[in-house]
Amino acid sequence: MIRIEGLSHYYPIRAGSAPIGVNGHRSNREMALCDINLGISQGERVVLLGSSGAGKSTLLRCTNLSIKPTRGKVFIGGREITSAPIKEVEQIRRQIGVIYQQFNLLEGASAMKNVLLGRLGYTGTMQSILGRFSEEDHAIAIDCLTRVGLEKYAQKRVSDLSGGQKQRVAVARALAQRPKTILADEPVASLDPKLMKEVMDLIHKICVDDQITLVASLHFLELAKTYATRLVGLRAGQIVFDDIPAELTDKDIIDIYGETEDWVLYGKRGF
Ligand SMILES: Nc1ncnc2c1ncn2[C@@H]1O[C@H](COP(=O)(O)OP(=O)(O)OP(=O)(O)O)[C@@H](O)[C@H]1O
Numbered sequence: 001m002i003r004i005e006g007l008s009h010y011y012p013i014r015a016g017s018a019p020i021g022v023n024g025h026r027s028n029r030e031m032a033l034c035d036i037n038l039g040i041s042q043g044e045r046v047v048l049l050g051s052s053g054a055g056k057s058t059l060l061r062c063t064n065l066s067i068k069p070t071r072g073k074v075f076i077g078g079r080e081i082t083s084a085p086i087k088e089v090e091q092i093r094r095q096i097g098v099i100y101q102q103f104n105l106l107e108g109a110s111a112m113k114n115v116l117l118g119r120l121g122y123t124g125t126m127q128s129i130l131g132r133f134s135e136e137d138h139a140i141a142i143d144c145l146t147r148v149g150l151e152k153y154a155q156k157r158v159s160d161l162s163g164g165q166k167q168r169v170a171v172a173r174a175l176a177q178r179p180k181t182i183l184a185d186e187p188v189a190s191l192d193p194k195l196m197k198e199v200m201d202l203i204h205k206i207c208v209d210d211q212i213t214l215v216a217s218l219h220f221l222e223l224a225k226t227y228a229t230r231l232v233g234l235r236a237g238q239i240v241f242d243d244i245p246a247e248l249t250d251k252d253i254i255d256i257y258g259e260t261e262d263w264v265l266y267g268k269r270g271f
């Protein structure tokens with residue numbers, strides 16, 4: 001379903017702020033990912049682990065080409081998107097729902113309008129400019145809001161919703177894309193522990209029911225172990241662990257998070 005081959009990504013560094021390397025020269029680019037190889041099958045639920053700066057967000061962004069990787073190839077459904085024409089990339093992208101930590105919703109618009117935006121990839125250019133959606137799109141949006149338990153809130157402005165409700169709207173918007181894959185970058189990091197579980201339960205149920213492949217980054221280990229079929233640990237842009245949750249040992253946790261005791265903060269004993 002998703003195949004990543006030899007993926008590396010470097011961000012440019014602003015002049016003057018570059019660190020001095022071992023050879024005494026300043027590098028004008030910072031490595032975020034180094035030679036990542038990963039194959040993910042349909043229906044897998046992969047959780048990316050790693051401390052801050054390990055490269056989780058960069059890997060998620062490269063997977064749907066929201067940033068173009070410096071090197072390497074990304075295949076979605078067998079098609080290499082890193083070299084595909086933009087029209088084709090857009091068609092593939094509409095089957096990839098994205099959920100963000102900060103929700104990324106139009107705060108001033110209704111929940112319904114936000115979910116309809118998930119249909120944009122399926123709407124003609126003119127229609128989408130005018131914000132006109134078909135009856136079918138409306139029916140899909142209502143169905144998605146119902147699945148996340150928010151049908152009563154369809155006309156409510158997003159700014160008037162709670163954090164948990166906002167993230168449900170974002171899940172409904174992703175679902176309206178009829179996705180084969182959902183990429184979720186710390187989808188519950190802005191929520192309190194009770195809501196974290198509620199929203200993760202919802203994402204999990206939707207992915208299981210619809211056989212959607214999930215690739216998510218999560219900071220809490222217990223949460224990751226509960227919802228993942230597979231854990232991928234990143235450290236300094238490289239994969240240092242890739243296995244089922246039951247195989248994750250304390251040594252692996254230290255390999256991922258480093259020698260410090262900081263990893264305990266990530267909730268080894270739950271939250
Ligand atoms: N837009 C950017 N410009 C320059 N460097 C960046 C940019 N985004 C990320 N980086 C750098 O790339 C590396 C990987 O960052 P990334 O955001 O992928 O990490 P992460 O694992 O998602 O971290 P976090 O848990 O804090 O979200 C870090 O060293 C970071 O400073």
Ligand SMILES: [Mg+2]
Pocket residue numbers: 056057058185
């Ligand atoms: Mg991140």
